[in-house]
Amino acid sequence: MEVRLRSSVADYEVIAELPSVGGGARYLCRTPDRLELSTATVMVTEVAVDAAGWQALTERLTRYSAVSSDRVMSLIEVGPDLDPIGAGVYLATESAPGGWLSDPVEDLDGPSRVQAVGQVAAGLHALHESGVAHGGITARAVVLTGRGAVLAPPPLDLPVGALTRVGAWRDLVTLDPDLLSGEESSRSSDVWALGATLHIALSDRPLYPGIEKDAAVTAIQRILYTRPEIDPDISPDVADVIRSCLEPDPAARPTTAEELADRLQIPDAP
Amino acid sequence: MIDRVEVTRGSGTVIRYGGIVAWAAPSASPALISFLAQSARNLGPSPLGGHQIAGHIGDVLSDRDPEPNVAFAVVGPSEQGWEALLHGPVQVWDGARWVAPNPKPGWLQAAIDPQPAITVGSAGAPTPALVPDTVWDLEAGVVPGAGFVLVPTVAASYGPSSTPVSGAHLRTATGPRNEPTTVLVVPDPTAVLPVVGGDRRPGPDLEPEPDPDSPRSRPPQGSLNLLAVRAEGAGATRPALPVGRGPDRSVPGAPVVAGVLCARGHLNRPGMPACVRCSTPIPFEASYTVTGTRPALGALVADDATVYRLDRGYVVGSDPSRDPAVRSGQALPLILKGADIATSHADVRTHDWDVVVTDRGSASGTCIFELNSPNWLRLRPYEPRVLRPGTHVAFAQRIVTFVTPWVVPDAAVPQGDPQET
Structure with missing residues (x-):
């Protein structure tokens, strides 16, 4: 996707361009006077949205916004991006001064x-x-x-009928193999994804060794027919948590994400 | 509404489902007949099925015409009355005039005004006599026939009462030269059909106008303040997700199919040695066939890591949202961007416990790569192919993988006869 330098998105004034994510460009913006905020992160996705798609998108974001938790990212506004070069959708959220776990502003140690x-x-x-x-x-x-860390919403450009999109092949390991068999996203598939995300955050070694060199067709087969391998350099306590998240039987994984949060209260890990 | 469909005896194939009637010449391939029958079956119940199927086939032909010399026609209801798509050496008699595609061979999407009936057959055939009390009446199905006479109950049963100009063409085929394409409207059925050039561009006053009231054509509305949503707690009305994997995965509205039950009551594909849902063994001797709502048949995983759940069919293409199957809600669009991908490139449909892919005559083709197969195989246009578990499907340069837990050991899966590449 072509990323263009812009001076504004809707009535948000662009201060700086941020590292892009899978689905579009991101900007650090000064918020318009109508909002009682100073800055925001504005993500722009060049996706054609018709009325039905717009309704589905706003319903998804409305449900997300209504969640009462300070560990869920604050969403400010969603709207049509009327950039004449490429129309799409913008989503303004609270700003992320520390960046993203995939791309932190400052290097983070393991325990962080x-x-x-x-x-x-x-x-x-x-x-x-x-x-x-x-x-x-x-x-x-x-x-x-x-x-602290908060959870961002799923990608804006999820096509109609699509169950999930992780945005990049490197992140495909976060997909519970059950999803690849037609299961719906659930607590257990999200727990798998968070366990895999933790492994990615702590190790340069792919969960499925060799997958980084795979073509798409073989990466799918590798995920379906092999088991993830946890980096032995990760501390045993943390590795146990990751292993439990990646159990093939959903019933053997942490029952809830809250249980996972509790188990990750590990001093001095990894 | 159709009062009756009189089948003309002779060679060829006549198809009727609901308000759609089609005819194909004897030279039509089984794949073409299957395509026409399936399209008619899908769109026959629609009150605008004639417009939808004509548009659907027109889209396919715009990409590629795999059987350019074969005569076929489809007729069905539209907003203006009746609409037809005519292909190759075929002709329609509306009771006063002949309508035929021109150039020949070519194709034509046209409004038809029955006076009082619509007669379809191969080009050059004499005007048939209308026999009001004939016993020949096809209510539904596929039968042999050299043509048909469609007798409506009223001239324009659907939509506005305005009478269309018979043969007013909505879209036409391409031709070798950039000359205007015309509809042949002649009073004399014995006249020789002249060959003239064509133009890919539709006439400026003939392209149907988009419906401004359609919800899909409205632009996105203004911005939505999500901070206010959070402050009000709106939308927080859903119950918590079930713990674990979740409830049984039956899909609302899914078709009812025959299957076997595991000891815990989950519906499985016949022949499964263990329950896909709970892994409980299903001894063959203990299994008995029941019917139940079909669960998802797996997923399609695109090469951009998007996962599409197979609880319904998809139309795959670069812009399949205008496809009749998508617009009528019978399939979802699976959009793949890339060079050489046709607007509506292929169908992926669920049938019973199978997932079937059908290339729509795309120029770049659809290929499959099955597990343990040495080569990619190119599918023949319009020839359905049952996908085996793990099969990779290439739509031009884009690859989608079929993943399913419904793997029946040594399943006898009927297959087509693809061309090896």
Whole structure:
């Protein structure tokens, strides 16, 4: 996707361009006077949205916004991006001064990464308690704000009928293999994704060794027919938590994301 | 509404489902007949089925015409009355005039005004006599026939009462030269059909106007303040997600199919050795066939890591949202961007416990790569192919993988006869 330098998105004044995510460009913006905020992160996705798609998108974001948890990212506004070059949708959210777990502004040590995932697990639990499955958890969804890590919403450009999209092949390991068999996103598939995200945050070694060199066709087969391998350099306590999240039987995983958050309260990990 | 469909005896194939009637010449391939029958079956119940199927086939032909010399026609109701798509050496008699595609061979999407009936057959055939009390009346199905006479109950049963100009063409085929394409409207059925050039561009006053009231054509509304939503707690009315994997995965509105039950009551595909849902063994001797709502048949995983759940069919293409099957809600669009991907490139449909892919005559083709197969295989246009578990499907350069837990050991899966590439 072509990323263009812009001076504004809707009536948000662009201050700086941020690292892009899978689905579009991101900007640090000064918010318009009508909002009682100073800055916001504005994500722009060049996706054609008709009335039905717009309704589905706003329903998804409304359900997300209604979740009462300080571990869920604050969404400010969604609207049509009327950029004459490429129309799409913009989403304004609280700003992320620390960046994202996938791309932190400052290097994070291991315990900070574990803590960030644990905080997001608490937000995920609140999401589940509100009847919403996430379906797109990766390190890009772990946002580092001034009050700690919060959970970002799933990608805006999820096509009609699509169950999930992780945005990049590197993140495909966060998909519970059950989803690849037609299961709906659920607590257990989100727990798998968060466990895999924790592994990505702590290790450069792919969960499925060799998948980084795979073509798409073989990556799918590798995920379906092999088991993830946890980096032996990860501390045993944390590795046990990750292993439990990646159990093939959903019943053997942490029952809730809250349980996962509790288990990640590990001093000095990894 | 149709009062009756009189089948003309002779060679060829006549198809009727609901308000749609089709005819194909004897030279039509089984794949073409299957395509026409399936399209008619899908759109026959629609009150605008004639417009939808003509548009659907027109879209396919715009991409590629795999059987350019074969005569076929489809007729059905539209908002203006009746609409037809005519292809190859075929002709329609509306009681006063002949309508035929021109150039020949070519194709034509046209409004038809029955006076009082619509007669379809191969080009050059004499005007048939209308026999009001004939016993020949096809209510539904596929039968042999050299053509048909469609007798409506009223001239324009659907939509506005305005009478269309018979043969007013909505869209036409391409031709070798950039000359205007015309509808042949002649009073003499014995006249020789002249060959003239065509133009890919539709006439400026003939392209149907988009419906401004359609919810799909409205632009996105203004912005939505999500902070206010959060403050009000709006939308927080859902019950919590169930703990664990979730409830049984039956899909609301899914078709009822025959299957076997595991000891815990989950419906499984016949022949499954263990329950897909709970892994409980299903001994063959203990299994008995029941009917129940079909669960999802797996997923399609695109090469951009998007996962599409197979609880319904998809139309795959670069812009399939205008496809009749999508617009009528019978399939979802699966949008793949990339070079050489046709607007509506292929169908992926669920049938019973199978997932079937059908190339729509796309120029770049649809290929499959089955597990343990040495090569990619190119599918023949319009020839349905049952997908085996793990099969990779290439729509031009984009790859989608079929993943399913419904793997029956040594299943005898009927297959087509693809061309190896």
